[in-house]
Amino acid sequence: xxxxxxxxxxxxxxxxxxxxxxxxxxxxxxxxxxxxxxxxxxxxxxxxxxxxxxxxxxxxxxxxxxxxxxxxxxxxxxxxxxxxxxxxxxxxxxxxxxxxxxxxxxxxxxxxxxxxxxxxxxxxxxxxxxxxxxxxxxxxxxxxxxxxxxxxxxxxxxxxxxxxxxxxxxxxxxxxxxxxxxxxxxxxxxxxxxxxxxxxxxxxxxxxxxxxxxxxxxxxxxxxxxxxxxxxxxxxxxxxxxxxxxxxxxxxxxxxxxxxxxxxxxxxxxxxxxxxxxxxxxxxxxxxxxxxxxxxxxxxxxxxxxxxxxxxxxxxxxxxxxxxxxxxxxxxxxxxxxxxxxxxxxxxxxxxxxxxxxxxxxxxxxxxxxxxxxxxxxxxxxxxxxxxxxxxxxxxxxxxxxxxxxxxxxxxxxxxxxxxxxxxxxxxxxxxxxxxxxxxxxxxx
Ligand code: 2IT
Numbered sequence: 001x002x003x004x005x006x007x008x009x010x011x012x013x014x015x016x017x018x019x020x021x022x023x024x025x026x027x028x029x030x031x032x033x034x035x036x037x038x039x040x041x042x043x044x045x046x047x048x049x050x051x052x053x054x055x056x057x058x059x060x061x062x063x064x065x066x067x068x069x070x071x072x073x074x075x076x077x078x079x080x081x082x083x084x085x086x087x088x089x090x091x092x093x094x095x096x097x098x099x100x101x102x103x104x105x106x107x108x109x110x111x112x113x114x115x116x117x118x119x120x121x122x123x124x125x126x127x128x129x130x131x132x133x134x135x136x137x138x139x140x141x142x143x144x145x146x147x148x149x150x151x152x153x154x155x156x157x158x159x160x161x162x163x164x165x166x167x168x169x170x171x172x173x174x175x176x177x178x179x180x181x182x183x184x185x186x187x188x189x190x191x192x193x194x195x196x197x198x199x200x201x202x203x204x205x206x207x208x209x210x211x212x213x214x215x216x217x218x219x220x221x222x223x224x225x226x227x228x229x230x231x232x233x234x235x236x237x238x239x240x241x242x243x244x245x246x247x248x249x250x251x252x253x254x255x256x257x258x259x260x261x262x263x264x265x266x267x268x269x270x271x272x273x274x275x276x277x278x279x280x281x282x283x284x285x286x287x288x289x290x291x292x293x294x295x296x297x298x299x300x301x302x303x304x305x306x307x308x309x310x311x312x313x314x315x316x317x318x319x320x321x322x323x324x325x326x327x328x329x330x331x332x333x334x335x336x337x338x339x340x341x342x343x344x345x346x347x348x349x350x351x352x353x354x355x356x357x358x359x360x361x362x363x364x365x366x367x368x369x370x371x372x373x374x375x376x377x378x379x380x381x382x383x384x385x386x387x388x389x390x391x392x393x394x395x396x397x398x399x400x401x402x403x404x405x406x407x408x409x410x411x412x413x414x415x416x417x418x419x420x421x422x423x424x425x426x427x428x429x430x431x432x433x434x435x436x437x438x439x440x441x442x443x444x445x
Contacts, residue, residue, distance in 0.1 A: 001037050001043075002033060002036055002037055002043075002048060004026075004029060004030055004033055007029060007048060008022070008025070008026055008029070011025055011052060015101070015104070017101065018099075018100070018101030018104060018105075019101065020101050020102055020104075020105040020322060020323075020347070021101045021104040021105040021108065023105065023323075023347065023350075023351060024105040024108050024109055024347055025052050025108065026351065027347075027351060027354075027366075027425070027429070028108075028112065028429050028433065029048065029052075031425065031426040031429035031430060031433075032429055032430055032433045032434075035430055035433070035434065036048055036437075041441055042437055042441070045437075045440065045441045045445070046445075047437045047440060047441070050440060050445070051082065051111075051433070051436060051437060051440065052108070054079050054080065054081045054082070054104060054107060054108075055080045055081060055082060055083060055088075056079075056080050057077070057078075057079045057080075057100060057103070057104070058077065058078045058079075058080070058154055059075060059076065059077050059100065060075070060076045060077075060150040060151070061073060061074075061075065061076070061150075062074045062075065062076045062128060062130065062143065062146050062147050062150065063146055064139070064142045064143045064145075064146045065142055066139055067136050067138060067139055074128050074129055074130040074143070075128060075129055076126070076127070076128045076147050076150060076151065077098070077100060077103045077125075077126050077127055077128065078103075078124065078125075078126035078151060078154055078155070078160070078162070079100075079103045079104055079106075079107040079124060079125050079126065080107075080122075080124045080154075080160055081104075081107035081108055081110065081111050081122070081123040081124055081125070082107075082111045082122050082123050082436060082440075083122035083123075084122060084436055084439040084440045084443060085114065085115055085120055085121060085122050085435065085436060085439055086114075086119070086120035086121040086122050087120075087121065087122060087156075087157075087158055087159050087160055087161055088122045088123065088124030088159065088160035088161070089110070089114055089121035089122060089123065089124060089160075089161050089163075089375060089378065089379070089382075090106065090107060090110040090114070090123055090124040090125040090126070090162065090163070090165075090375070091106075091110075091125065091126075091127075091162065091163045091164050091165030091168065091374075091375075092125075092126045092127045092128075092162050092163070092164065092165055092168045092172075092176075093106070093125070093126075093127035093128075093165040093166045093167060093168065094127055094128050094130045094131070094132055094143075094166070094167030094168050094172065095127070095129070095131060095166050095167050095321075096129055096131040096133075097129075097321070098127045098128060098129045099129070102127075102322075103125050103126065103127060104125075105322070105346075105347065106125035106165075106346055107123055107124050107125035108123070109123075109346055109347060109367065109368050110123035110124065110125055110375070111123025111432075111436055112368050112428070112429065112432030112433060112436065113367075113368040113369070113371070113372045113375060113432065114372075114375055114379075115431075115432040115433075115435035115436050116368065116369060116372050116407045116410060116428060116431060116432045116435075117372050117375060117376040117379060117403055117407070118403070118406065119376060119379035119380075119403075120379075121161075121375065121378075121379055121382075124160055124162070125165075126151070126162055127165065127167075127168070128143075128147060130143055130147075130167075131167070132167045132172075132287050133287060133288070133289045134287060134288065135287055137171075140171065140172065140175065140287075141175050144172055144175035144176045144179065145175065145178075145179045147176065148175075148176045148179035148180050148183070149179060149183065151176075152179070152180050152183050152184060155180075155190055156188075156190060157188040157189055157190050157382070157385070157386075161189075161190060161191065161192060161378070161382060162176075162190075162191055162192075163191060163192040163193045163374075163375070163378050164193045164239070166238065166321065168193075169193075169205075169238075169239055169284070170193065170195060170205065171285075173191055173193045173194055173195075174194075174195060176191060177190070177191050177194055177198070187199065188385070189381070189382065189385030189386075192204065192377075192378035192381040192382060193205075193378065193381075194381070199381075199384075199385055200381060201377055201378075201380055201381035201384055201390075201391070201396055202390070202391070202392065202393040202396050203377055203393050203396040203397050203400065204374075204377045204378065204381055204396075205239060205243070206242075206243040206246065206247070207243065207373045207374045207376065207377035207378075207400055208239070208240045208243055208244075208344070208371050208373050208374030209239070209240050209241065209242060209243015209244035209245070209246065209247060209319070209344075209373075210243050210244075210246075210247045210373060210397070210400060211370070211371065211372060211373015211374065211376065211377075211400055211403075211404050212240075212243075212244055212317060212319075212342055212344040212370045212371055212373065213227070213243075213244055213247035213248050213251060214247070214373065214400070214401050214404035214405065215342065215365060215369065215370045215373075215404045215407065215408055216315060216317075216340060216342045216365070216370070217251060218404065218405055218408035219340055219342070219363055219365060219408065219422075219424075220340070222408075222412065222422070223363075226251075226252070227248065227251040227252055227253040227315075228251070228252035228253070229252060229253070229254075230252075230253040230254070230313075230314040230315055231253070231254055231256055231312070231313045231314050231315075232248050232253050232254065232255045232256065232313055232314065232315045232316070232317060233255075233256060233257045233308045233309065233311050233313040233315075233316045233317065234248075234255050234257055234258055234259075234271075234308070234317045234319050235257070235258070235259045235264070235307065235308050235309075235317070235318050235319055235320045235324060235325075235345075235348075236258065236259060236260075236318075236319035236320035236321075236345070237258045237259065237260055237280050237283055237284065237291050237294075238284050238319075238320075239284070240319045240344055240345070240371070240374070241258055241280070241317075241319040241320075242277060242280050242281065242284075244317055244319055244344060245258070245271045245272070245276075245277065245280070246277055249270070249271075249272040253315075254270035254272065255270060255271045255272065256268060256270060256271070256311060256313065257271075257308035257311055257313075258271060258280065258291055258294070258308075259291060259307060259308050259320065260283075260289055260290050260291035260292075261289055261290070262289075262290040262291060262292055262304070262305070263291065263292065263302055263303050263304045263305050263306055264291065264302075264303050264306060264307060264308040265291050265294045265295055265300050265301070265302055265303075266300060266301040266302075266303060266308070266311060267294075267298065267299075267300035267301075268300075268301075269298075269299065269300075275298075276294075276298060279294060279297055279298070280294075292304075307324070307325075307329060309325060309329035309330075309332055309333050310332055310336075311336075312336040312337060313333075313336070313338060314337075314338065314339055314340065315338070315339065315340040315341070315342060316333055316338055316340070316341045316342070317341075317342050317343075317344050318341075318343055318344060318345050318348030318349065319344040319345055319348075320345050320348070321345055321348070322345060322346060322347040322348060323347065323348070323349070323350050324345060324348050324349075325341070325343075325348055325349045325350070325353050326350050326352070326353055327350060327352035327353050327355075327356055329353060330349070330352075330353035330354075330356035330357050331356055333357075333362075334356060334357070334360045334362060338362055339362060339363065340362065340363045340364075340365070341357055341362055341363070341364050341365070342365045342370045343364070343365060343366050343367040343370055343371070344367060344370055344371045345367060345371070346367045346368075346371065347367060348367055349364070354425065358423065361421055363421075363422065363424065364424060364425060365411075365424045365425075365428075366424060366425040366428050366429075368428050368429075368432060369407050369408070369411050369424060369427075369428040372403070372404070372407055373400050373403070373404055376399075376400060376403045376404075377396060377400055380396055380399055380400075407428070407431075410427065410428070410431040411424045411427035411428050411431065412427060413427065413431070414426065414427040414428075414430040414431050415427025415428070415430075
């Protein structure tokens with residue numbers, strides 16, 4: 001029999017100075033503890049110990065030259081967490097905050113998220129503490145080349161398939177894929193999120209944002225409601241936020257905020273026109289990591305140094321980075337009448353924030369369920385590459401929507417409580433965990 005605190009104490013001893021990894025494991029293990037303790041096969045197979053230890057962690061030096069001719073050094077990572085269900089799969093994050101612990105928490109979460117998609121993908125994550133902020137295009141190219149020169153040794157279309165994440169979009173995937181192809185001499189689609197003309201899938205850029213809105217649509221439908229006329233707060237202004245505001249608008253909702261490290265934009269008219277969406281892409285491409293210019297480009301307010309969770313809304317979608325929504329933010333949202341918090345960033349809410357939401361019966365969707373649309377379409381990109389063909393945008397979008405609806409059903413199946421409240425986090429954890437754990441038992445150690 002496992003005891004949560006005793007198990008976590010052991011894990012912390014083994015993984016010192018990795019608070020985000022510990023947080024992610026605690027969140028999952030507290031949901032699945034009863035499932036494990038009730039299943040002698042899981043206990044005999046030591047599933048909890050095995051599923052919380054990555055298969056391997058690769059860390060490497062990345063040397064590159066900046067525009068002034070200085071040689072710079074960053075650290076690169078690939079955490080291959082678990083491949084019970086298929087090749088390691090997960091994004092690459094280029095952000096100053098990246099550490100080995102961040103990579104481990106993201107790889108751990110990815111394993112369950114990928115299981116929820118039902119596509120054959122294991123879990124992995126990678127990246128670097130390289131910050132694209134303020135870097136020129138040429139510097140980004142040189143960095144990507146150097147990063148891939150090392151990473152290519154460890155990846156392959158049937159072993160480990162990276163993609164984008166924060167700081168890694170279409171441009172970076174292009175530079176990384178170009179270098180892989182140069183070294184390996186093959187066009188096997190070893191990365192996803194590629195450009196449409198060279199092996200990419202339609203709808204992949206939009207997939208995470210579209211997927212989270214499809215998931216929210218199902219949550220509302222479950223309560224006999226819809227997104228029509230709802231007010232939404234979104235944080236972030238990158239690829240994920242961009243997809244989310246577009247789909248929210250299409251489904252009849254009004255998104256009134258986006259945000260950056262500098263503060264947030266409040267746009268009472270809604271971020272609901274093609275010009276505003278195109279502007280978001282331009283802001284991102286500028287590499288300055290600020291949203292302030294949006295306020296003067298359109299008739300909107302810029303709120304300096306604050307997060308958008310103080311704006312009264314029906315639904316909140318954290319779409320930026322881990323732990324961006326704290327206990328205090330959750331309390332503010334609750335007192336302003338929020339009804340749904342749909343975590344779209346990975347581990348966007350702190351454990352204390354989730355507690356506040358649950359206690360107040362606010363429906364809370366965890367990232368590993370709500371943001372699975374991105375990696376789901378990555379899985380579809382792998383299928384298209386393997387078949388050497390393309391699906392239409394409609395075909396991909398329909399598959400994405402079906403996958404999001406089926407993840408929602410799994411969460412309801414395992415998360416429904418006696419009073420009708422759906423604990424989506426618990427549902428997602430049990431559904432994802434049992435898929436991976438069963439495969440591990442069947443495969444032996
Ligand atoms: O967090 C994520 O699911 C991603 N960054 C996407 C991963 C992928 O392989 O498409």
